[in-house]
Structures are given as structure tokens and as C-alpha cells.
Amino acid sequence: MLGLRQISTPLTIGAFILSAVTGVLMFFHLDIGLNKAAHEWLSWALVVGVALHLSVNFRAFRGYLKRPVARGLIAGFIVLLAASFLPLGSGGSPVAAVMQGLRRAPVTQVVALAGAESGQVTERLQAAGYRAEAEQTVADLAGGDRKAQAEILGLIFQK
Template identity: 65%
Template structure:
């Protein structure tokens, strides 16, 4: 039966290759089809591979951490990781989609319907068919009960072709 040592390094190398290639493709916006889901979900294989690799080579890893340069480099990456959780000044750099969705959530549904450039009566019928009866002045957030999935259903009904 193969040992854990025989699996640790190939899993780490293969998962790193997958994560690196899909990450670079995503960075340059060349990703297609399943690149993003593969990167997000199969990167767990990298976590597993590194965990196995550390378990198999723990004594060597402990010895390696006694070196000041190694500790310094790792500490630098830990600091960058910690900094990545800090909010950016002025909220710059965030997704504009998030801001648009927050604005839509607080907008009256009648105003959103006007954006669709559809006949309001037809849109009301589509909303009713989806199970939503709106009151005058009601916002998207109040109509959906604050449920983001329901907001998506309502917006789909409003902007349906």
C-alpha cells in the first residue's frame, strides 16, 4: 500500500499547478467556463496537499523555522494576509455591483419598474405570477423581506424579456 509520503508531494504540485494557472487566468480576465469554480473549489486540494506535506515533513519544517530569514519571509506574508482584511480608505476598490444592488434594494419598486421600460401592468402581472404583490411606495428590500435571493427573483420578473 502506498505511503502518505508518496501522495503528499504530487497532490501539492498538481493542486498548485491548477491554482496558479487558474489564478493567473482570472487575474488577466482570460478565465473561461469552469476556471473560477475550479480555482475556488479545487484549491482545497492545495490546502490538503500542503497539510499532508507538512505532516510528512514536520521535523524538517520545525528545523527550517529556526532560520531567521525563513521566519521573516513567513512573517511578511502573515502581515500581508492580515492587512488584506482591512477596509480600503474611502471604500474605494469595492465591487460596483454591490453598490448598485444596495441602491436597488432601497429604491421604490415602481421606480425600478420604470427602468425596465415595460408596461407597468405587465410587470405587475409578472410579479404577481412570481408571488409578489407590491404596495405603493414599497421598496425592493421590503417586498423581498430583505432576502437577497427573493430580490433576484423580483428583479428577474421586472426585467424579464
């Protein structure tokens, strides 16, 4: 029978690899397939692995807490975690505001904004599998899927 010591470190390493790779892919918007779901759900394996690893190596962990550099680093990350809960300023990115406006606008208005011909855009959307109805927003047409929203906007603004 395997002991906690034999399971905790490989579990932590494997889960870290999964979480790190999918997190980096998501950061650079290169995630495909199930990357985001794997990152969100399978990161729980990292939490479990670290908890097991800490329980098996608690004496060594306590020793780290006696070192000023280790305490400082841990405290720094706790401060960063606390700061991550603070609300952002009201400014925000104007690009994000524009994109949000495009997603909420009816497709007909976005087509007019793009200076495109309605018939051509309708054909492009239908060829891609989207059937736009009058006054339907881009978000509604995409069913809330952000990648689909980006695809729809790309089809509308396509030259």
C-alpha cells in the first residue's frame, strides 16, 4: 500500500505542471480545448497535493517559518492575495469597454458601425453556422461564448 509520502510529492508536481502550463496558456490567450476547464477543476489536485505534502513534511515547513526570507516571501504573497480582492478603479481599459459595447449591441448596429454590407455579413455568418435575427445582440448570437463572440465580430469586420 502506498503511503502519503509516496503520493503527495508526485501529486503536487504533476498538478503543478498542469496548473502552470494551462495558466500560462490562458494568460497568453492560447488555451484551446479543455485547457480552461482543466485549469479550473484539476487545480484542486494541486490544493490536495500541497495539503498532503504539508501534512507529511510539517516539521520541515515549521523550520522554514523560522527563516526571515521565507517568512517575508510568504507574507508578501499573502499581501498580494489580499490586494487581489480590492476593487479596481473605475477607469478600466477603453478597449474592454468598446468590446463590451460591441458584444451588447444588436448585430445590425455592429454591421453598420463596421461599414459593411448587411447581405455579405449575413452570408458570412450563415456560412460559419450563425443565424442572426433582427435586433439580436452579438452575445446572444454567440450564446454567451466569448470565443464565438470574437469569431462573429471578426466575420462582421472582415474586409
